[in-house]
Amino acid sequence: MQRTIGQSQESVEATSSSRVELPRMRRRKGDSLEGRIVRWIFFGCALISILTTLGIIFTLVSQAIGFFVEVSVWDFLTGTRWTPILKPRAYGVLPLVGGTLLIAAIAAMVALPVGLAAAIFLSEYAPNKVRRIVKPVLEILAGIPTVVYGYFALTFVTPLLQILFPEMLVFNALSAGIVMGVMIIPMVSSLSEDAMNSVPNSLRNAAYALGATRVEVSLRVVVPAALSGIVASFIIAISRAIGETMLVTIAAGATPNLTLNPLESIQTMTAFIVQLSLGETPHGSLEYNTIFAVGLLLFLITLAMNLMGHFIVKRWREKY
Incomplete structure (x- = not known):
């Protein structure tokens, strides 16, 4: 009897958890496209900042090399x-x-x-x-x-x-x-x-x-x-x-x-x-x-x- 009650409780919990997880899964699938678009937009903004910094460093170093060829760093x-x-x-x-x-x-x-x-x-x-x-x-x-x-x-x-x-x-x-x-x-x-x-x-x-x-x-x-x-x-x-x-x-x-x-x-x-x-x-x-x-x-x-x-x-x- 106790086993039957325990099994029924487990089945109820599993059913309720599946009911809770099902809308979440649907919500994630429904928002996946929007999430990807937003993620790529944010990634592009971060990439622009990184590329800008690298471009500045490249410009400074490439031009400064011509100076340090003739003048020592010391x-x-x-x-x-x-x-x-x-x-x-x-x-x-x-x-x-x-x-x-x-x-x-x-x-x-x-x-x-x-x-x-x-x-x-x-x-x-x-x-x-x-x-x-x-x-x-x-x-x-x-x-x-x-x-x-x-x-x-x-x-x-x-x-x-x-x-x-x-x-x-x-x-x-x-x-x-x-x-x-x-x-x-x-x-x-x-x-x-x-x-x-x-x-x-x-x-x-x-x-x-x-x-x-x-x-x-x-x-x-x-x-x-x-x-x-x-x-x-x-x-x-x-x-x-x-x-x-x-x-x-x-x-x-x-x-x-x-x-x-x-x-x-x-x-x-x-x-x-x-x-x-x-x-x-x-x-x-x-x-x-x-x-x-x-x-x-x-x-x-x-x-x-x-x-x-x-x-x-x-x-x-x-x-x-």
Whole structure:
């Protein structure tokens, strides 16, 4: 009797499962064509991105080879004089790298603390009404053309700084770096706020239950929990500052100067590319190929920083 009841229950379960699985199978068969079309569309979009990246790498490497045939990589990376157009010619890229890193360092000193503070305010302190107003207004800074930022630094920030530093040149690294920092604040604040919002409220409530204040919860609970996303936003913002072109071309000057003094005129790698590409350098000449050599080095620097950010996110990412 018990066997009969058990067999009948098994038959009922098998029948019900078959009834459940049958519509699923029909649904999968009915959506298979649409699923394949969507899958191929997504695959095509991803393939376009990959092919574009490979095309850029091929262009940079193929053109830079002509430069490195005549100039050694060691002299290019360790030389302290950069005069590819004027005689005596020298092809040491350190002045361009130094100018680029100087601008990025000044921008980081402005953007990272301000952006992180704005993210903490929007995530932990601001009411919903205030957040809906402040965040779009803050992100408007990201939509302003970089040319406008460049002339803003040249015509407004530099005269103000010359009041404090009379010896400052018209084209200098300090004003360009400060305005660059203002430009990348939205990137830091937006990405950091997203990372903080992903922290579950249970951690906040547990900290409040232990008697922690809002400041302690923000700085000792939320920020450490979202540290991987915050650091990733820092690296992405600094990479953006390293690759910026028009702002530094207008405000920082065109003097390849290996210096740590932000009051002097410098030249970044992107500014040199703009300067030489707008000139009358013959196509295929050694001077022309310096564009691709500098561009390849810039690509490798930004690639290394992005890989670093990916490693940090993967290594210290917290899953809730």
